[in-house]
Amino acid sequence: MIFFCNFAPKMNNDARKMASEWRLPAEWEPQSCVQLTWPHKDTDWAPMLEEITATYEEMAHAISCREDLLIVGEKGLDIPSDDTWARDHGFISLIDDCGHRRLVDFCFNGWGDKFPAEQDNAINRHLYEKGAIKGEYVDCLDFVLEGGSIESDGCGTIFTTTGCLLAPHRNQPLTKEEIEARLLKELHAKRILWIDHGNLTGDDTDGHIDTLVRICPNDTLLYVGCDDPDDEQYAELKLMEEQLQTFRTLEGKPYRLLKLPMPRPIIDYDQSLRLPATYANFLVINGAVLCPTYDQADNDAQALRLISEAFPDRDIVPIDCRSIIKQHGSLHCCTMQFPRI
Numbered sequence: 001m002i003f004f005c006n007f008a009p010k011m012n013n014d015a016r017k018m019a020s021e022w023r024l025p026a027e028w029e030p031q032s033c034v035q036l037t038w039p040h041k042d043t044d045w046a047p048m049l050e051e052i053t054a055t056y057e058e059m060a061h062a063i064s065c066r067e068d069l070l071i072v073g074e075k076g077l078d079i080p081s082d083d084t085w086a087r088d089h090g091f092i093s094l095i096d097d098c099g100h101r102r103l104v105d106f107c108f109n110g111w112g113d114k115f116p117a118e119q120d121n122a123i124n125r126h127l128y129e130k131g132a133i134k135g136e137y138v139d140c141l142d143f144v145l146e147g148g149s150i151e152s153d154g155c156g157t158i159f160t161t162t163g164c165l166l167a168p169h170r171n172q173p174l175t176k177e178e179i180e181a182r183l184l185k186e187l188h189a190k191r192i193l194w195i196d197h198g199n200l201t202g203d204d205t206d207g208h209i210d211t212l213v214r215i216c217p218n219d220t221l222l223y224v225g226c227d228d229p230d231d232e233q234y235a236e237l238k239l240m241e242e243q244l245q246t247f248r249t250l251e252g253k254p255y256r257l258l259k260l261p262m263p264r265p266i267i268d269y270d271q272s273l274r275l276p277a278t279y280a281n282f283l284v285i286n287g288a289v290l291c292p293t294y295d296q297a298d299n300d301a302q303a304l305r306l307i308s309e310a311f312p313d314r315d316i317v318p319i320d321c322r323s324i325i326k327q328h329g330s331l332h333c334c335t336m337q338f339p340r341i
Contacts, residue, residue, distance in 0.1 A: 022094040022102055022188040026154030027284040028217055028311070030340040034063045034285060037086040037123065037334075038073030044083060044327055055323045056084075059290065059334065062317050067286045070132065070338075072123055079126045080119045082110075085329060087210070088146035089120040090336030091133065094188060099341045101135035103128065104186060106145035111205050112169035133338070140186055144170045148208035148333055150183075151215045156190030157250060158183060159215060163199045163207030193247055198224070198240035200276035201233055202268075202328055210332045211278045212240065216310040218256065219249050224280050225259035232274075233262070258306050261299045266325055279303035281321075281330035285337065288314050292321035292331045 036056060039045040045052045063069050072079050072086070081089075088111070094102040105124045110117035121141070127133045151159040165171070165179055174182070180192050199207035213223040223244055226237045247255055263277040279299075283290040289311050293300040300318065308316045321330045 022096050023154065023156065024092065024150075024152040024158065024187045024189065025095055025339045026152055026215065026217075027337060029154055031067055031286050032338045032340045033068035033070050034283070035070045035072060035086045035090050035336045035338070036060060036063075037081050037084045037089070037120075038071055038075045039084050040073060040081070043081070048323065048326065051323045052327075055320070056334070058319055059331065062288070062290055062319065063285055063335075066288055070127075072127070077127065077130060077132055079123055079130075081123060082116045082119045085120075085148075085333050086336040087148045087333045088205075089117070089123055090147055091124050091127075091338070092145070092147055092150075092187075093135070093338050095339050095341050101339070101341050102138055103133060103135040104138045104140055106143055106186075107141045108146060109144055109169065111146070112144075112167050114204055138186075143182055143186070145183075146205070146208065147336055148205060148210045150187070151209045151213065152187070152189075153215045153219075155250065156188075157193060157215075158187055158189045158191070159193050159195065159209050159213060161195045161198070161207040161209050161212070163196075164205060164209075167206035190250065195240060195243060197236045197243060199236065200224075200278060201274045203276040204328050208333075210281055211276060211330075212280055213244065214280050214282070216258075219253065220256040220258060220310050221247075222258050222260055222280060222306065222310050224262060224278050226262040228262070231262065237262070258310055260306055261302045263294045263296055263299050266294060266322070268326065275325045276328055277321075277325050278330060279307070281332040282307055283332050283335050283337070284311065284314070288317050290317045290319050290331055292324075293318045294322055294325070295320065 039052045089108040091103045108117050108121045128137050149160055149164045198212045200211055226234045260279040266275045266277045268275055277294050281292050289307055291307050304316050319331055324330050
């Protein structure tokens with residue numbers, strides 16, 4: 001498979017002085033490319049490598065039909081990796097109005113030292129040194145932050161969860177207030193909206209926002225709901241829904257809320273564990289939204305309809321994510337977009 005990258009050159013000091021206000025763009029803004037970190041035999045995908053490779057090939061095809069694709073691994077740039085979750089080890093990219101890009105390299109430590117991550121944490125530096133990605137490199141490796149733990153509306157509001165950012169082995173002994181101050185500083189944000197509820201059963205990330213709530217155009221929030229009072233996740237997701245109803249935009253208006261269905265439980269019978277399947281883990285790319293499905297015709301159809309309602313000007317592309325969920329992630333977790341400048 002071919003990999004592509006099409007990035008602007010590194011800023012010099014004069015250009016940096018001319019840069020206007022930095023911001024973290026919304027995912028639906030124009031993109032240069034999307035990164036995939038490819039599965040291989042030394043990852044946790046080894047027992048099902050053929051199955052997951054087929055899913056990655058499907059994602060790669062859907063992306064490369066619409067924009068450039070950057071592949072880390074044996075199918076592209078030969079850079080070692082521990083695993084494949086590009087959303088969490090990839091650069092977080094800021095842009096300004098003068099055509100500049102800032103590549104912020106935060107620490108990835110395997111979601112709080114749960115899994116090996118030394119090679120993953122070095123991928124960004126390798127990409128930068130190889131010239132695959134151009135821009136102003138910013139070293140924030142003293143601060144743990146995964147891309148899946150934040151959502152941006154592109155206008156200065158960042159959504160995140162207390163469950164993740166305050167979880168053990170992330171940034172202790174920093175307080176919530178100190179973590180918020182660091183986020184505001186590094187992401188050049190105006191405010192942080194903290195979600196206090198909603199961690200999915202089986203989730204290794206301690207409650208990534210991209211499994212729960214997604215920001216969409218026109219002040220719309222797509223969020224995971226649960227209508228079954230007997231479901232173990234019902235109470236937490238109900239509390240999350242109630243909290244979302246209290247949030248206001250920077251203009252003081254309530255958000256438009258669209259509730260995604262909860263997939264029927266998908267069980268890992270080897271571990272007797274429910275897997276954290278979610279329809280919120282979609283990827284927005286140029287002209288399309290790639291949406292996870294789980295071979296549940298009714299729920300899949302409802303989720304695709306709601307995502308289409310939030311993104312009426314884009315193709316809605318279903319991707320069967322029953323393979324990805326076996327390692328407790330989904331489609332968005334596998335990818336990282338880079339904004340166009």
